[in-house]
Amino acid sequence: MAASKSISPFRLSSLLRLQKDPAFAFKLFRNPNPNPNKTFRYPLLSYDIIITKLGRAKMFDQMEQVLQQLKKETRFVVPEVLLCNVILFYGRARLPASAIQTFQSIPSFQCERTVKSFNSLLNALLICREYEKMREIYLGIDDFGSPDACTYNILINACCLRGDIEQAWKVFDQMQRNGIRSTVVTFGTLINGFCLNNQLKEALQLKEDMMRIFKLKPNTFLYTTLLKGLCKMGDLTLAFGIKDEMVRNKVILDAAAYNTLIAALFKAGRKEEALGVLEEMKEHGCKPNPATYNVMISGFCREKDFQEAYKILNGMEDFKPNVMSYNVMIGWLCKEGKWSEAVDLFQDMPRRRCAPDVVTYRTLFDGLCEWMQFKEAAFVLDEMIFKGFSPVCISMNKFIDGLCREGNFELLSAVLTSLAGGNVLNEDICKTVVSMVCLKEKSSEAFELFDTLTVP
Structure with missing residues (x-):
């Protein structure tokens, strides 16, 4: 849609930033000037804003049109970070070939490729689980600089996700030999790998080494990773020991940490303690989120206490029940043979202003078939x-x-x-x-x- 009157380059950037509809923002970007004979001098900020909006919306055809226009600009140098973002947009969309092509095209923007864009490509390929392609591309890193902490963190994460902890250790050792200082992210990635592979003893020891030898303080993510691993293995004593350590070290317990403990307590049949953790959560200023309520609903359903589950569904204090809340409830009702109540709840969802999704339909359909209804x-x-x-x-x-x-x-x-x-x-x-x-x-x-x- 063409603008009714001329706007300044600064004004265009402001309008693009305020526009929530990426399709309309793209039209505004392409037609900022009603006079076709007058050249509009796009600022770099406008390019950055529109590329970000289109990339997040997965409007890649339009984003590529903007990038082709950006290639022709001679008034400013295109920053590498802008193209790094494009690479990551393609990675998140599971389009590894497009991520590689963008990386290869960086010189055509009169921009030098460094380890920064190289890391973005490695991360995009990791998101796509293109492990062999990562290894192939890493062999050429010397053309773009020396690997930094971010490079090694990505490689360690790839090894952990593949379940190859031995190789992750080798990458970690190489990092030390090359004089690259390990970060909290490095240790968090390794510890997450240990937890994924049920090696909790090694994970806990690495946390201790991180604090004692490397003088690094664990963050919320690292502690929560340990909590999840310990709860998964059913070791609630150690899990609460980690929680207490977080409190002593003044590390914030977020909703994810509390939700993990609540879910584990319900699973262990310790309902009263789970309710106590919920109260502690509120007392420490951590507001329950939708996931908290879903954990509670699932917990009460596991106890076959559907009355309490309904109370939570009907009485959420700060949130409207989301579709996942209903899916959890319908799934448990069907599992326990209460298919009629599941149907009633399903039919009541529109009144509660919550539209069923594909999971809702499949859950109910599966349950009805299971009970031959x-x-x-x-x-x-x-x-x-x-x-x-x-x-x-x-x-x-x-x-x-x-x-x-x-x-x-x-x-x-x-x-x-x-x-x-x-x-x-x-x-x-x-x-x-x-x-x-x-x-x-x-x-x-x-x-x-x-x-x-x-x-x-």
């Missing part, structure tokens, strides 16, 4: 398809199998028609229907269903 399941399936969602194949096969075993071919025919209308009917479903009907030796029903499967 095929008529109710058919209604949920029909609405699911209308909303553009599709069921999991295993659940769909179980549903069709159940209808065939009951001999309910009338409902099956209606379901197949609905599936065909929503383009969800596939070859596997057709094979299941034909095989099950043939087993029933119902020739007339078989021909009628065959017509449903073949008539467009």
Whole structure:
């Protein structure tokens, strides 16, 4: 949309920053001047703002148009950090080839590639889990500078995510030999790797070495990582020891740390202690977040105390229940055979101003099929398809199998028609229907269903 009157370059940057709609911001960027014969001198700030907005919105075609325009600019030097952000946008979108291409194109912006953009590329490839490509690219690091702490942290993280702790240690040792000082991030990454691989003893020892030898103070992330690992292993005594250490060292316990402890206590059947941690959380000025309430709902459902779970769902103090809250509740109700209550809660979601998502539909559909409530399941399936969602194949096969075993071919025919209308009917479903009907030796029903499967 063209602007009605000329605006200054400074004003354009301000307008772009305030504009929440990236598509409209892009139109404004492309047409800031109503006079086509007058050259508009874009400031670097405007490029930075619009590229960031488009990258975050995954509007990569438009972002590339802006980048091509930026290449032609001669009035200023394009900062490397701007292109680093582009590389990371592609990484977060799981587009490793585009991240590599952007890195390779940096010289065309009259910008030098350094270890900073090299690290951005390594991180983007790590997000995409392109481990072999990371190794291949790392071999050429000497062309861009010497590896720094960030480089080694990324490489250590890659080793940990692959479960190769031995190689992570080798990278750590190489870091020390090259005189690169380890950071809290380095130790946090290694400790996270140990926890992911259930090596809690080694994780705790590394935390002690970090403090005693390297004189580094653990941060909230590192402590919370240890808490999660210990709670996962069911060692609540050590977990609360870590919590107490955080308090002594004046490290802030965030909602994630408290939520981890609350969930572990519920899982261990220590409901009263979990409620005590919730109160402590509030007393220390840490407000419960939606995840806290979801943990509580799941905890009470695990105890089969659905009355208390409903109280939390209906009485959240600071937040409106989100769809995950309902999904947790519906999942547990179905698991315990309370499918009728699950259906009621599902139907009440619109009144509560919370729209069901694909997980809601699949959870309820799976639960109804599990308890052989095929008529109710058919209604949920029909609405699911209308909303553009599709069921999991295993659940769909179980549903069709159940209808065939009951001999309910009338409902099956209606379901197949609905599936065909929503383009969800596939070859596997057709094979299941034909095989099950043939087993029933119902020739007339078989021909009628065959017509449903073949008539467009």
